[in-house]
Amino acid sequence: MDFHLSEEQQLLKDSIERLMRDCYGSDARHKYHGEQGGFSEQMWARYAELGLLGQPFSEAHGGFDGGPVEMMIVMEALGKALILEPYFATVVLAGGILRRAASEVQKAELIPLIAQGRMKLALACAEPQSRYDLFDVETRAKKDGDGWVLNGVKSLVLHGEAADRIVVSARTAGDAREKNGIGLFPVRSDAPGVVRRGYPTQDGLRGAEITLENVRVQALDVIGDPAAAYPVIARVADEAVAALCAEAVGCFGEMQATTLDYIKTRKQFGSPIGSFQVLQHRAVDMLIELEQSRSMAMYATMMVGETDASERERAISAAKVQIGHSAKAIGQQSIQLHGAIGMTMEYRVGHYFKRVAMIDKLFGDTDHHLRRLAALGGLIGRQASSSRCSRNLEEPVRATL
Amino acid sequence: MDLSFTEDELAFRDEVRAFLRSAVPADIREKLISGRYPSKEDKIRWTRILAEKGWSVPQWPVEYGGTGWSPVKQYIFSEEISQTPAPEPAGSGYDLGGPIIYTFGNEAQKKRFLPRIVTLEDWWAQGFSEPGAGSDLASLNTRAIRENDHYIVNGQKTWITGAQYADWIFCLVRTDPAAKKRQQGISFLLIDLTSPGVTVRPIKLIDGEHEVSEIFFEDVRVPVENLVGEENRGWEYAKILLGNERYSITYVGISKLRIQRIKDLAERTRVGGERLIDRADFREKVAAIEIQLKALELTQLRALTNQSKRQKGTPDPAGSILKIKGSEVQQAIAELLMDVVGPYALPYQSEEDLQNNEPPIGPEWAATIAPAYFNVRKVPIYGGSDEIQKNIIAKVVLGL
């Protein structure tokens, strides 16, 4: 057991944090937000330079072979800076699909472009009725000659407007809510029949509702088995949750530090408000929540590569629930301890508060994951079946955290 | 002890209900149901309808336009207001400024200002907080120096709700910086916001709304006739006003309406292949909040029916209990709505977006839910923070 970062991992962490410190202060973020598309193309290029866009991909395709720990490091740093760029959508979501299911030819075509910052992607796996059940797919893909024709509506596509290609889940067989019969279809965003309605999200990022009307995809572009892609989607969703947990911890750390600073300096009744015992205890509660959620984000990181689905899902769900609780506990206290200033757009904590509230709504909220964990038997005891030592990892985890 | 209403109260309830049902403009009612804010124009329109009926300032004494209703009837009225729903009789003029003016103001002030509050001809704002004086209000720095028959006011107020709509503001200002106790050097001034030297700067809150503003006063000349009561006694008056404010932010009626809405939406929302309302764990969560709300309602009724027995004009610690619990219930409800809406909490759609005739993104009811969750953060902060209320209870009630 080792919870420390290796030297290389520490270097990675330092270099991203340095970049963020230099280029992602509040004013810079505000400026990027006002740029075309709502984020900074220049920062995107910096991420490419630093190797962040290729991080989880294999070296053969221009990547860095990073594992879950590297992804945790990156996401936490990006969370701390509250970035606006479509990193999660491109690298974690759509990139995850490519990594897990694309053919060699497809990878060789797309991954170098992603790693160099020349292509952005999005994953369209949710629909208006699906909520958090990603197998609830009504969008249809019909075989037509040597290709497929897609019809349907995809919802809440993160950064759908910025994407050059959108990986769409669509049903090739079976009934709605059946896990079989789902395929993954990369659609060019300028293809005829693709209509994107973009909008800002509550946390200052972007989303899109996407309508597909007779959109053609060539057979050779389809990713993986057109009738059996759900397991890939589920795996990527678990990776997404692990990444979001790390991002949230980055946000929590900033909220905790900013609030602590504030209560040491803000004076009322002639004393720093941090001298009032009731606020001291709140500050302590925030620290405890931060540590608990950091532990669970690490847990998700170390378990995300687990091939035993039940083991993996229980760990991922447990982490997401912890993050959801901490998002409320830390988020709400960080505003409360600031008083009115904490509620303003001009001040930073409110933006973190909104981001972590939205993270709770992505890839399953607290209720959803609590239910999934309970249905799988919880984490401890006979009902939870296999134990941690019998874990079955697909890749040797360099989980020295 | 008896929970039931008398014949007379029942008849009163029917009268109020019938009136409200027919009187509330449909567009305003629609806004309230969907959790949006009535505009200034909406509030004025509604207040004039109420004023016509004689009900726009129900809690005021009859001589100033009030109703003389018993506490139970007041309760029935506000219950019916929230169930209709109709806007509350609105504005800081009604629940905060007016009572100070009729309790401590002189005849000329009453004649001049009160009728215009009854019909909402004047919109009032509350100017207490300053950047350096929040919880510790008595440390306020806005200075008023008497020069013949004027005060010259300099300083800054902040977090002023609705300042962009307001015509007048009632302010706490420092008139005697040398007073032995800080509280003794403060006066209560009524200031015309169109006076030269007043600048209002909007502040955007995290829900994207411009709810509050900061106001700068630069050599603003305020006639001495706008001083309420005696110079340097403003703190005493303000303390009473803050007690009233606490009662008014308990919002039992609105919380009931929200619970009803949660249940309606949960009938329309499908989760994991079933209706959300059919899930036992969800219904238990709702029930747990309903219990808290019922207890709060009864506690509030007990406090209200007791009020008549209390000595007039003294601050009331029961308001602190109601404020804290009301704040907790409102927060729990906002969180529960987030659980109902799920992923469609994400899209940000402003009022203008929604009025642009484009179909809403996600269910038509989704857009207000995340902003409401962000906005409810104010409740444990304003009106004297929940921590400060607890300090008050610890000191005044428990003698600690």
Ligand SMILES: Cc1cc2nc3c(=O)[nH]c(=O)nc-3n(C[C@H](O)[C@H](O)[C@H](O)COP(=O)(O)OP(=O)(O)OC[C@H]3O[C@@H](n4cnc5c(N)ncnc54)[C@H](O)[C@@H]3O)c2cc1C
């Ligand atoms: C939406 C909104 C609308 C408002 N509208 C108005 C208005 O119309 N007019 C107006 O005058 N003001 C208004 N206010 C201001 C409000 O009254 C103040 O925000 C409030 O009094 C708290 O002051 P502060 O924000 O300066 O926080 P601070 O006083 O700096 O408090 C920061 C934190 O410290 C805690 N704290 C402070 N002292 C103590 C203590 N002794 N013991 C324990 N904890 C303590 C507080 O509870 C809070 O959690 C509004 C505020 C908001 C958010």
